[in-house]
Amino acid sequence: DIQMTQSPSSLSASVGDRVTISCRASQTIPNYLNWYQQKPGKAPKLLIYTASSLQGGVPSRFSGSGSGTDFTLTISSLQPEDFATYYCQQSYSDSRTFGQGTKVEIK
């Protein structure tokens, strides 16, 4: 199995802050990396696919970068509705795996 490790596990930030979340794969996964946002009691929502492509309808303040084993999700200016948990997921291996999640909380 490909292990996905996110850092940090949680962070506190203020509205307007720039936020960066990292995701590292245990082996190279070229650009087969997706990012999801999940709010309490809700299903996850796709934000970014293939490392850097923005899903339709997702605000442009979200962006993704990286390739190989190291990837980043950036929120350029944190908005109140962005407080949530974020997950990365690899789609390189036929056995998909998620990172453990990063909870973004209000400072």
Place this chain on the structure above:
Amino acid sequence: QVQLQESGPGLVKASQTLSLTCTVSGASIRSAGYYWSWVRQPAGKGLEWIGRFYTGGITNYNPSLKSRVTTSVDTSKNQFSLRLTSVTAADTAVYYCATEEKFRGSIDYWGQGTLVTVSS
């Protein structure tokens, strides 16, 4: 717009079989463009991928669950199903059905999720 809805018992006894069904609308389960997937999430924990299948015959499962998981499809009802045998308390979770876009590998659509509790 694809919509998915999970259904099935919310309570299962330990050692028995968990069975869930996902009803799909807005897309045909015969579609060549999607994998049909299951993901679960224990309370307060992260997402765990269970498995996926493609109506062209491909099936992939999480190695840690592979010995206990099967998936099936009913094309006449546009539904797919999950069976998980020999359940324990560790299988208590919200179970989501979802669609994975075949070429991007991203999970684009999710059901609302259904809580399954394993009781002793």
